[in-house]
Amino acid sequence: MTRFSAALLCAVWLIACDGNGFYVTETNAMKYCYADVTGDGNEELILLTPSAETTPYGQAGSSLYILDPGKDLIGRHEIISEFDVKDMKPLTVMAGDVNRDGVKEVSLKVYKTAEYSPEYAQRPFFFNVSRGKLEAVWLGSRLARPFVDYALADLNGDGYEEIASLEMAAEGYLLAAYSWDSFGFTCYAKSDVHKNIENLYNMESPETWIKIALESISGRQ
Ligand SMILES: [Ca+2]
Ligand SMILES: [Ca+2]
Ligand SMILES: [Ca+2]
Numbered sequence: 001m002t003r004f005s006a007a008l009l010c011a012v013w014l015i016a017c018d019g020n021g022f023y024v025t026e027t028n029a030m031k032y033c034y035a036d037v038t039g040d041g042n043e044e045l046i047l048l049t050p051s052a053e054t055t056p057y058g059q060a061g062s063s064l065y066i067l068d069p070g071k072d073l074i075g076r077h078e079i080i081s082e083f084d085v086k087d088m089k090p091l092t093v094m095a096g097d098v099n100r101d102g103v104k105e106v107s108l109k110v111y112k113t114a115e116y117s118p119e120y121a122q123r124p125f126f127f128n129v130s131r132g133k134l135e136a137v138w139l140g141s142r143l144a145r146p147f148v149d150y151a152l153a154d155l156n157g158d159g160y161e162e163i164a165s166l167e168m169a170a171e172g173y174l175l176a177a178y179s180w181d182s183f184g185f186t187c188y189a190k191s192d193v194h195k196n197i198e199n200l201y202n203m204e205s206p207e208t209w210i211k212i213a214l215e216s217i218s219g220r221q
Contacts, residue, residue, distance in 0.1 A: 021076045022065055030061050034069055035095035038080065039103040039130045045069040045077060046106055048093045051086045055111040057122060060089035064106070066129055083134045088112055088125065096152030096161025098137075099180045103130045104161075105137050107152060114141035124150060124163065144176060144187050145169060148197075153216035155189075155209040164213035166200075169193045173200050175213050 030050040034043045045068070048061035064085045067077035090108040097104045105126045113120055126137040143150070143165050150165035155177050163178040163185055172195040178185035191210055194200035201214060 020079050022067060022079050022082075023076050024067070024074055026074065029073060030059060031092045032073070033094055035104045037066060037095050037104045037106055037129050043069055044080060045073070046093055046095055048085075048090055048108075051089075053086070053089065055089055055091065055120075057091050057111055060086070060091060060111060061093075061108075062086045064090070064093065064108070064134070066106075081129055081132050081134075083129075085134070090125075091122065094152050098126060098152065098161050098163065098185075099182075100160045103128060109150065117141045122147060138184055140185070143167060143178065143185075144190075145174075148173070149217055151213070151216035151219075153212050155212050157208075164209075164216055166197070166217050171195065173197050175200065175210055175217075177209055177213065 024047065028049045030048045032045060032047040034045055036043050037046060038044060044066050047065045047067060049063045049065070051060050051062035053060040064083045065079060066081040067079060070077050085108065088108060089111040091111055092109045094107045095104045096107065099105065106129050108125045110123050110125050111120060112123060114123060121142070123142065124140040128135045128137050145167040148166040148168065150163050152161040153164050154160060155162045155164055165176050167174055167176050172193045174193045175191040176187050177189040178187050189209060194203065206214070
């Protein structure tokens with residue numbers, strides 16, 4: 001490495017992490033959301049940076065940052081916590097208080113194997129980051145069926161988030177709703193099976209939870 005390229009690399013590194021700050025750019029913000037995950041009443045910016053690895057479901061993330069939200073996404077943000085999550089191959093990040101304890105969990109949709117399920121698959125993981133550590137709340141090996149995607153949304157209007165998932169059934173697709181039951185999630189509602197996803201999105205007079213589920217799954221960045 002020449003002295004010039006070493007200096008350039010150093011300068012780029014300094015811009016990305018000056019002191020306790022992280023500089024968000026259009027390329028390092030792979031997936032992000034805003035939520036109060038520290039339990040102090042103020043929202044944080046929760047951001048996944050990209051890794052070099054891709055999966056059948058798209059690019060996998062590298063680091064999970066909990067950042068001071070600042071004014072804009074692009075720019076320097078104070079780092080509250082930083083976690084290396086690349087081994088779990090996270091595909092996206094979201095947040096919600098799924099276990100109803102007053103603190104929002106960070107959920108990573110990951111692409112990995114599980115202890116009793118050795119094939120690679122999308123799996124829903126939940127963590128508490130409010131104590132500056134990545135504390136596992138629930139590392140799900142699966143939902144009731146293989147899923148296309150899931151979102152966190154208040155499906156029943158009680159102020160806490162449930163899991164809304166778009167799942168594959170033998171004859172098509174369905175939506176399912178899961179709520180926390182102190183050890184994990186229980187499926188408490190599901191839609192009819194629709195032959196294709198378009199039919200599911202265009203179903204006539206859907207129930208309220210289905211409407212919210214469809215909006216939250218389709219509205220995720
Ligand atoms: Ca907070
Ligand atoms: Ca919680
Ligand atoms: Ca709820």
